Amino acid sequence: MHYVDGKQVIPGHYNRFQLFIRFLLEPFTGAWHHRDLIVAILRRELRERFSGSVAGWVWAIVAPVISLVTYTLVFGGAAKLPDGKPASSAIDYALFVFGGLIAFNFFTEMAYRAPSLLHEYAHYLKQTMFPAEMLPVISTLRATTYASIGLTLMLLCQLIFSGTLHWTVLLLPLWFIPFLAFLLGITWLLSAMGAFTRDTAYLMISIAPVLMFATPVFFSHEALSPDVKLLMYANILTGFIEIIRDIVVFGKLPNILVVAWTVFLSALTFWVGYWFFRRQQGGITDVI
Amino acid sequence: MSSDVIIKAKHLAKAYKLYDSPGDWLKQGLLGSPLLGSSKTYYKSFWALKDITFEVEKGESLGIIGRNGCGKSTLLQIVCGMTRPTKGEIWVKGRVAPVLALGATFDLEATGRENVLIGGAVLGLKRPEIIEKFDSIADFAGIGDFMEQPIKLYSTGMRTRLAFAICAHMNAEILIVDEALSVGDLAFQKKCIDWIDNFRRSGTLLFVSHSPAELSRLCNHAIWIDNGHVREAGDVANVTRAYRKATLVEQDSMSRFSAV
Numbered sequence A: 001m002h003y004v005d006g007k008q009v010i011p012g013h014y015n016r017f018q019l020f021i022r023f024l025l026e027p028f029t030g031a032w033h034h035r036d037l038i039v040a041i042l043r044r045e046l047r048e049r050f051s052g053s054v055a056g057w058v059w060a061i062v063a064p065v066i067s068l069v070t071y072t073l074v075f076g077g078a079a080k081l082p083d084g085k086p087a088s089s090a091i092d093y094a095l096f097v098f099g100g101l102i103a104f105n106f107f108t109e110m111a112y113r114a115p116s117l118l119h120e121y122a123h124y125l126k127q128t129m130f131p132a133e134m135l136p137v138i139s140t141l142r143a144t145t146y147a148s149i150g151l152t153l154m155l156l157c158q159l160i161f162s163g164t165l166h167w168t169v170l171l172l173p174l175w176f177i178p179f180l181a182f183l184l185g186i187t188w189l190l191s192a193m194g195a196f197t198r199d200t201a202y203l204m205i206s207i208a209p210v211l212m213f214a215t216p217v218f219f220s221h222e223a224l225s226p227d228v229k230l231l232m233y234a235n236i237l238t239g240f241i242e243i244i245r246d247i248v249v250f251g252k253l254p255n256i257l258v259v260a261w262t263v264f265l266s267a268l269t270f271w272v273g274y275w276f277f278r279r280q281q282g283g284i285t286d287v288i
Numbered sequence B: 001m002s003s004d005v006i007i008k009a010k011h012l013a014k015a016y017k018l019y020d021s022p023g024d025w026l027k028q029g030l031l032g033s034p035l036l037g038s039s040k041t042y043y044k045s046f047w048a049l050k051d052i053t054f055e056v057e058k059g060e061s062l063g064i065i066g067r068n069g070c071g072k073s074t075l076l077q078i079v080c081g082m083t084r085p086t087k088g089e090i091w092v093k094g095r096v097a098p099v100l101a102l103g104a105t106f107d108l109e110a111t112g113r114e115n116v117l118i119g120g121a122v123l124g125l126k127r128p129e130i131i132e133k134f135d136s137i138a139d140f141a142g143i144g145d146f147m148e149q150p151i152k153l154y155s156t157g158m159r160t161r162l163a164f165a166i167c168a169h170m171n172a173e174i175l176i177v178d179e180a181l182s183v184g185d186l187a188f189q190k191k192c193i194d195w196i197d198n199f200r201r202s203g204t205l206l207f208v209s210h211s212p213a214e215l216s217r218l219c220n221h222a223i224w225i226d227n228g229h230v231r232e233a234g235d236v237a238n239v240t241r242a243y244r245k246a247t248l249v250e251q252d253s254m255s256r257f258s259a260v
Helices: A015-035 A037-049 A057-075 A089-122 A122-127 A130-161 A168-196 A199-213 A226-232 A236-250 A254-288 B022-031 B072-080 B112-122 B127-141 B144-147 B157-169 B186-200 B214-216 B236-249
Strands: A001-006 B003-020 B046-055 B061-065 B088-091 B096-099 B172-178 B204-208 B221-226 B229-235
Touching: A001 A089, A015 A037, A015 A130, A015 A254, A037 A057, A037 A130, A037 B112, A037 B127, A057 A089, A057 A130, A089 A122, A089 A130, A089 A168, A089 A236, A089 A254, A122 A254, A130 A168, A130 A236, A130 A254, A168 A199, A168 A254, A226 B214, A236 A254, B003 B072, B003 B204, B003 B229, B046 B072, B046 B204, B061 B072, B061 B127, B061 B214, B061 B236, B072 B088, B072 B096, B072 B172, B072 B204, B096 B157, B112 B144, B112 B157, B127 B157, B157 B186, B172 B214, B186 B214, B204 B214, B214 B236, B229 B236
Parallel strands: B046 B229, B061 B204, B061 B221, B096 B172, B172 B204
Antiparallel strands: A001 B088, B003 B046, B003 B088, B221 B229
């Protein structure tokens, strides 16, 4: 460990390009290096979430079941799928909405928690040599477990009511990777900002519900006019929701342009978030 | 640089920024950036450390003494890498184990056993290592069947025992002990001091205490930090003597906590 005037000195000599590659790899090498710590804290977080309730894990399953049933009942009759044909059943539309909700809820869970994340772990950060940049990794993994429950349920539902799954669901892991990268980037960004000011939390609480209407959760952006539709893609969630609907509900390959754009935005968010967090890290233990 | 030096601090200084209101923080962030060529600052600086220079060689034990608020804890945090110095240079080689307040990170709902697993991971041990050392840790802590009980049922002394037991099994090269021992009973304090004595044969120790007697017992060198400066350094006997003498004369005034 070597610091001069508040800046870390990296041993060895690297040129700009090598330093850049090093930076790109850093989130991965860091996570691998701290893998035992990540697992230990994750285990603790998951236990904490359900300890004290009698039914425990059952709640994690009951909540999405209830919402799925509600959407089926509420939207069932009149709904039309984006291709203009009436939905073959209420279940189809419910699954269509549910796919959007899984992605959106996954995002809001991170957006609400991230600003207070470092405050929650203040005692660790101030009294042990805890790698703060791994906290967003841990909380994203934690949220992944809930999202996986929702996804499993969605697949089960489809299997039960249509009797078969599209082969494209095999692409789901490929959907997860950029989505996790995007969420991690957002969490790094928001948690570093949240360490300095509590306003970040209030900001997220105010804008997340508005964002829901700028995201095609309950409707399909396919029905919008071409200009508005293009604008919708500025919201990265639009891409993710379109892709998950394509591969799970409709069983078709997603538009390659949409995929490329979404992956690009995710990667950008991931490294910008990480860069921002590392930049602020020196000051974080002093302010929380 | 001699290869024996394991910690090197040169002109360390640490400023904390104090803001009168969160609004000032925002102004500083938006307007105070040097990119805009602004030199106005919206905060007051509190210099916890002003100019600290010292070196510790491998196998040496350095005592650190000083009054509350003199900057001891900040210095230790910098040595551990928890916070960065505003100015100056710090160079540390080797695995550092801070016995600062590990007990503070315990999860009250979890059992002692679970906390050993988490605490060990936080200190950087690999899971198989912790499991292998578990019996030895339980033995050192000496809290018997309480190991399977939630930490919330523990007394303060029992928590300290468990925390120290985990730190003692880290195989660290540099041990940092910050007034952690005063909570345990005499028998446990003796056990810890014996263990530290044993550790000193191979490792390097930074020991913070208000007790000149403990300091003389465990350290060969000492530095006395006063108001962010090293006021006295050298042989432990000389430093503690000067410190004791000064406390008889100087008043306990609070003016030293004010920011400039």
